[in-house]
Amino acid sequence: MAIRMKPVDVALIGGGLTASILGKELAEAGYTVVALERGQMRQTIPDFQSPTMHDELKYSVRHSLMQDPNIQTLTFRNFVGQPALPLRQLGSFLPGEGVGGAMVHWNGQTWRFQPEWFVLRSWVNERYGSGFLSDEVTIQDWGITYDEIEPYYSFFEKICGTGGTAGNLNGVIQEGGNPFEGPRSDPYPNPPMKQSHSGYLFEQGARALGYRPFPVPSSNSTRHYTNPYGAELKPCMYCGFCETYGCEHFAKASPQVSILPYALANKNFELRTRAYVTRIDWDRQAKVATGVTYIDAQGRETFQPANMVVLCAFAHHNPILMLQSGIGQPYDPATRTGTVGRNYTYQTMTSIDVFYDGQKHINPFMGAGSLGTAVDEFNNGSFDHSGLGFIGGAYIAAYQTSGRPIHHHPVPDGTPRWGLEWKRAVAQHYNSTVTISIHGSSVPHPNNYIGLDPTYTDAFGQPLGMITYDFPYNDRLMSRYVTEKAWDIARAMGGRSVSVGWLDDHYSIVPYQTTHNTGGAIMGTDPTTSVVNRYLQSWDLHNLWVMGSSVFPQNAGYNPTDTVGALAYWAVDAMLKQYMKSPRSLVQA
């Protein structure tokens, strides 16, 4: 018999970015809120302080801030028909575990999506004709427009204290910013980061080809800054320990620093850690969620009744929990029907190394997660796809995130993988190599989806989530095209040699690529092809809402966090202004 907790107005599944936003805003509006976080409490002080935080083995190799695959993991296969096998160590992506979630160990790169991404299907049909893409490219409109979400982008960037140079202020293109971005209502709240030498070299190469480079928008704070909640961020020290680490300086925007203290200060809000949610309970007749069942820190099954449930877990966990709870129609790749798990997308990453053979002093250890210089000439809305046969695009950036000793040792093609020659090459190239990232979009494909594994179970006996994914043909064409453009920049940077990491194999879940998993519980305008409506409200249970990148119908050629934050504010606004007083479906199907 499960323990039964005192009912609350809202149960949030997760304790990361979106749960912090909802917790703060809903508690402030007078609703009782409990956030159920499977991991532990952790704070800037003492958990993220040096020198223990600067432990590459512990955090980057052993993933101490991430999900523990011994309790729950995923199975993976490339294609329908292959046997899926469990992921026993994290690899391609790193879901967070513990308070703050993945926004503790993110890099702080804070990109908005171009306006075209939100209406991608309509935009492609209008611009290139409805026959431009094959049926296999199941892109969709989001049900919202950039103009609708813009104020929420703007607010979230103020919460994060994002630094950058605006490229488009109210439709007027600004010198030094990204001219291809959507119009901003406000400039960035903070100035951009000081640029690195690698960024300078990239900028020179890009300018030589006529491109317009700009500093990457960064939520590694660039000065003392107080956000709208009153949280005080401090300047980044460029220590080079952002991604996979917590920030010791209060410099990187995270729930702990920017949002959560203002939720925790409200007695309506409770953060309950070590609460491992196993299902959403719901009433089959009334079609409403009734609460959440979780396993508490002592291993006891516990039921938390709630008038409203919000999925705030990591991207693929949200649809997996819906599948485990029997909510909605699971996507079936054979018939291409069903919605939950549909349109799972990722990010199409390639990279290029430019080697200066000791002729430059890059000093990669002087880094920050979003210390970079980028060009956006080849993102989706920036160029003409006519005759290219694909949709999507990528930004191209030279990041200087770290020179950490275990992972940072770029060597040219043909270098032995170990031994004396390898060591010599590392010594020669460590400090004189610039890496260029091509951060590509990801379109959905009928083969790529999230389901439940028929064989493997987690520590609680529930079926594991199963990801079926390979890079779609569309994205391979896109990646080839943009990587060639980046190669031109690389060769214009004056290095001695260039190594290109083409996308030329199946997707592998083993090497780290990026933690930008998207889709599976997507938003849209049609209940037969989406899980939530434009307000992120479930089509099936009106009091179940889904946050996070789970709702992206396809992934853009940008990092997702800015859009995740903006959508959360968009959704909470709809809750407070439209839903809470009169709970119902806000969009009639």
Place this chain on the structure above:
Amino acid sequence: MPAIHPSIAFAALAAGLLFVTVGQAQDGRIQTIEAYDVRNADLERGRAVVVGAYAVPPGLDAGEGRPPIRPAEGACFRCHGIDGRGDRAAIFPRLTDQTFKYLYDSLKDYASGVRQNEIMGPIARALTDRQMRDVSAYYAAQKEADYPPPERVDPEVLQLGAALAAIGNAQRGVQGCINCHGPDGIGLPPTYPYLAGQYAAYLEAQMLAWKTGRRKGDGFGIMENISKRLTDEEIHAVSQYYASIRPPVVTPEIAETGAPMTPLPIVPVQPVRR
């Protein structure tokens, strides 16, 4: 062989790593770095300034067409000692083995008024830029100066200071000193000065100067912000803590042979002839 002072490694590394903070400032361009390259400073001329000699050693001019400084103004050793030990009782800081860049920046800040001090201000303004570099290189190259016996301090004060050093103060949003000043206050050359063994009264005076706006000039306003968040009791405690500890001895070979991946060939700091 005397115990190797730990910062030898860092002093040598500093020469190579000066590019880090200086060369790539602001817009990523490699800027003029000669001024920050310790190899372009001269220890013997620095020694002349320290001892208050009228002129620099034979064959060298003072540079920049400026008259040599007068001994009464410039005799650093009168307060800081010939080996940089300073004077605890008189609140003259220890300079021995401090990083070249930090000392040079400090002199420039005194000269410009960013750091206000009635003794150091006039002295720094009397020095040429070259003399500032020379004297900074001189003290950066000093490796040995005895520490005075530790002061008697309430252990609870030391414990509070140690906690602040390690993890800061969560309530007031102060990060631990260790994040920038390194474990055991060893410093993080070339930018962040060592704190271990620095005199408590000096450390306390500096933090109070930041707190009251009499000292600025750390680029981002970090120390000003931190000092304003701390109570005077906490400033006292953390100052006493750092004064009470000594930098650990590190393996000297790192400095002498050069780590395999240092960015530049290591050029040893010119030794002091005795």
